[in-house]
Amino acid sequence: MKAFCKKYSRQLIIIAIIIVAIIILGILKPSRETLLSHTSPEMQKMIEADENSTRKRVTVTYNSLFIINYASLSTSGANVMSEHYVGFLGKVYPADEGPMKVVGQMVNYTYRMLGTGENLMHGAKLTILLTTLTVLFGLLLGTVLALGKISKKKVLSKISSAYIFFFRGTPLLIQLFVVYFTVPGIFGFAWRDLFNSSDAEAVYKGAFVAAVIAFALNSGAYCAEIVRSAIQSIDKGQFEAAKALGMSYGQTMTRIVIPQSIRRMIPNVSNEFIMILKDASLVFAISLMDITTISKNIMTSEGSYLVFIPALVIYLVITALFGFVFNKIEKKFSVYE
């Protein structure tokens, strides 16, 4: 631990400064109440009136993003009013026009695209969850396929090659459609059946399961090549030493070869992860609410062409974070070198 701190002292200091800065800015940002108390007297009156009435006329949207927050109030009815406020560093700024309006929109869009306040299957959380599950299952499947491909049994090797050829030779989007529409169509089931319900949530969850399956099947083909080349890069002497010690093929693979291959796979797996992260945007085609779908919906419903900029930033931040994580994993696996 001590050695770790010493080795990464500069990075740790930078990370600590960033975290402290976020916490301080977070504490300093105005509270929800402060933000809402800045509304015009007319709006105040309507809010108060709403409190004693079952029919709400004011819709309040409040988004808080770590260091900055945003409130939007709009009324329905004959006399439509709308007011927007941004809170930052203890101050409240009206955001009905000018640069502050853009800032407010960005906060709102980012908040929605991150999937804040929704369950795990929304926004950036969906993207990360889908990508992580895909890589995990893809690697498992890829390992099986790779072992098949390098197997001396011709049948296994042919099956693996055919699988890889098929999944690398067809578009992921069509594969997603096949898993989501064609397979249930042929076999007479629906993905929502998995959740013993036919409500919207079950449909949504079912679509998520279908997406994970389609992506993992596809990723397995790519991971197979990653695993295969890593295994084949292991010195033949390792197989011979294990054999001379009486270890079976399975023991040699699981205890000697694959553990050594893992480190060599990491850069390629990291690459695959980033590819899947971006491919995951294809789930808009089956109505899953990932970053891409949400940004496109915002574009359509609010006509805001700026929404794609925070979308790009979110993807970049996720890529950077996972790049960092993979880097650390690679270092951890390199201890013996």
Next chain:
Amino acid sequence: MSENYEYILKTEHVSKRFGTLEVLKDISLSVKKGEVICIIGPSGAGKSTFLRSLNQLEKITSGKIFIRDELFLHRENDHTIDRLPREKQQELLLEMGMVFQRFNLFPHKTVLQNVCEAPIVVKKEKKEEAEARARELLDRVGLSDKADEYPSRLSGGQQQRVAIARALAMNPEIMLFDEPTSALDPELVGDVLNVMKELATTGMTMLCVTHEMGFAKEVADRVLFMADGIIAEEGTPGEIFTNPKAERTRNFLNAILEA
């Protein structure tokens, strides 16, 4: 296990072809328990291939291999004619430990883990027992202080001694050494040879492919001179080194001694 056998290891008419290249031609050899045999000869003579075909790292093309007088494998023209059942074969193969020229330690495991890996995984020994024995063996090869290091932190000589300890951990009756000092810096050779000498004095049956003539002279009961896939000459170290009969042996020894 039965001790009533004449030869612990025997080959009859063993041949090995790689494509059209005949690497081993009709090699017959009988080894008694406790014998130390050194195999010398020019490179490309088939020494390593012969050693590797004994513990099945290479499949022989034809010939018979006996272990403890039992017919272990009989092949003709790349077809197996007769062999022991797989389990029995596996059991007998465990009686042969092998040390490689390039050590082939498992780089992702510590020295201690390298030594106790096979006893735990193959022989299903208890972890504590295997580790205790591994520490004894490391002590024997003079590396007890390196137990928790990774192989990459060790010198070549130390790695090779770990490799010997790793092979010994399976309690083999026969040790095969495939040029164990060829990949080492000259100053590291001595430590490895000392371990091998110590092993020879304990009555271990040993087959060593080696270029260390001094070692062969001192330790071997028998020296085989191999050239072009045959055993060109064999005899005691005295016979081979002081009075070689075959012309090829003389040329080889002259070349080595001049160098």
